Amino acid sequence: MNLELTETQTLIRDTARKFARERVAPQARRFDKEEIFPTELFKELASLGLMGVNIPSQYGGAEAGVVSYSLAMMEMAAACASTSVAMAVTNMCAELIQKFGTEAQRQKYVTRITSGEAVVGSFALSEPHAGSDPRAMRTTAVRRGDKWVLNGSKQWITSGAYAGVMVVWALTGGQGSKGISAFIVEGGTKGLIVGKHEDKMGLRSSNTVSLTFEDMEIPAENLLGKEGDGFKLAMIALDGGRIGIASQACGVARAALEASIRYAKDRKAFGQPIGEFQGLRFMLANMATELQAAELLTYRAAFLKDEGQPFTREASMAKLYASEMSNRAVDKAVQIHGGYGYIDEFPVERYFRDARVQTIYEGTSEVQRLVIARETFKLLD
Numbered sequence: 001m002n003l004e005l006t007e008t009q010t011l012i013r014d015t016a017r018k019f020a021r022e023r024v025a026p027q028a029r030r031f032d033k034e035e036i037f038p039t040e041l042f043k044e045l046a047s048l049g050l051m052g053v054n055i056p057s058q059y060g061g062a063e064a065g066v067v068s069y070s071l072a073m074m075e076m077a078a079a080c081a082s083t084s085v086a087m088a089v090t091n092m093c094a095e096l097i098q099k100f101g102t103e104a105q106r107q108k109y110v111t112r113i114t115s116g117e118a119v120v121g122s123f124a125l126s127e128p129h130a131g132s133d134p135r136a137m138r139t140t141a142v143r144r145g146d147k148w149v150l151n152g153s154k155q156w157i158t159s160g161a162y163a164g165v166m167v168v169w170a171l172t173g174g175q176g177s178k179g180i181s182a183f184i185v186e187g188g189t190k191g192l193i194v195g196k197h198e199d200k201m202g203l204r205s206s207n208t209v210s211l212t213f214e215d216m217e218i219p220a221e222n223l224l225g226k227e228g229d230g231f232k233l234a235m236i237a238l239d240g241g242r243i244g245i246a247s248q249a250c251g252v253a254r255a256a257l258e259a260s261i262r263y264a265k266d267r268k269a270f271g272q273p274i275g276e277f278q279g280l281r282f283m284l285a286n287m288a289t290e291l292q293a294a295e296l297l298t299y300r301a302a303f304l305k306d307e308g309q310p311f312t313r314e315a316s317m318a319k320l321y322a323s324e325m326s327n328r329a330v331d332k333a334v335q336i337h338g339g340y341g342y343i344d345e346f347p348v349e350r351y352f353r354d355a356r357v358q359t360i361y362e363g364t365s366e367v368q369r370l371v372i373a374r375e376t377f378k379l380l381d
């Protein structure tokens, strides 16, 4: 077993790290406070290949694989979780279209995403009444001549107000999970109404909106995959997406750990740096150990996906463990900072708010446990 990074993986990690540290981190606090969606930064990310890390170069991607993608996400999330979630969803959309799209769809939409022309991508699955259970969705798509006509609404759509390309799911009439299809929708399509920006606890510079479709017509050729295959496409995309969110969780936890160590070396109490107290050292030791466990779970899931092996179970394990780990880490980071952890002079209060959603989106911790149990039971069938 070789845990060394390849040249490509090192290059992507270093590129993402340099960009994250020099261009993103210095602005993250302001983005958060002023709820700025950094459109120009996303175009720069695209120019570095980071909006299509696992996309073939013929469609403008970096063709660098899933471990590279995970490493890049960790770097971005350590600087700014909001920036990293837009990057995650954009990569997920690009991959989904690349994997299941027609050649014409790839040429048109994947390249639009990887080049930065689309700015970002959106993944519109959840609805007001259907989050953990997307099969309960109510949005419909009806075929009329050479068009599909969509009606309904989506909820919590990351980057929804800015996305040039989105994948949208709707009921098309078949039985059970076969009743759902996926569609490619361009931002600005007539009949697409963008709702108000949600006022969130964290990820405040990530754009989260509802989307309403009122007799929204899209060309028949924008069906993604086969009619009735939409639910499976969503599940396959989410398997990969969960590696992205696990990586995000590792990135935020690493930033919290590093900030805590710096603070513990500097802050004095009872005549010595607080980092000399065993009580704090044990907290930091636990944070470091759990972080490494989460990183290894995440790399393993990414490696399996790179190898073309099944990785559903491992992706859910990584997402479950890393998101719960990052919440423990940010909580300890605030504790280690004492009162200063509770104000915005130090970044840990932002990490605390940003980490919270990680056990909720891309499948709650409970959903991850359902998937892990299902897949683990299968192993003994």
Ligand code: CAA
Pocket: 085, 089, 123, 125, 126, 131, 132, 133, 134, 135, 158, 176, 177, 178, 231, 232, 235, 236, 238, 239, 312, 361, 362, 363, 364, 367, 370, 371
């Ligand atoms: N890969 C391929 N196919 C899969 C699959 C997978 N990982 N998981 C399920 N399927 C297939 C099944 O084989 C089954 O196929 P058949 O009908 O042919 O037998 C079909 O899909 C239905 O499967 P289930 O009966 O297991 O489906 P379910 O309705 O019980 O749901 C679930 C299972 C895991 C709970 C699923 O609904 C789920 O993942 N829910 C969470 C949704 C979610 O994560 N949403 C995230 C939205 S995006 C987001 O959040 C972005 C962001 O924050 C930034």
Ligand code: FAD
Pocket: 089, 122, 123, 124, 125, 126, 128, 129, 130, 131, 132, 133, 155, 156, 157, 158, 159, 200, 203, 208, 357, 360, 361, 362, 363, 364, 365, 366, 367
């Ligand atoms: P519910 O499904 O109503 O769940 C409520 C509670 O019940 C949870 O604790 C859940 O775990 C539990 N529960 C539900 N079913 C079960 C069960 N079978 N067993 C045990 N417990 C269960 N969605 C998108 O499609 N695209 C996006 O870009 C996107 N971005 C998001 C960004 C943010 C900031 C947020 C907050 C959400 C985003 N989502 C997005 C939606 C997200 O995926 C859902 O919020 C999530 O899947 C949970 O769905 P829900 O909120 O409807 O909760």
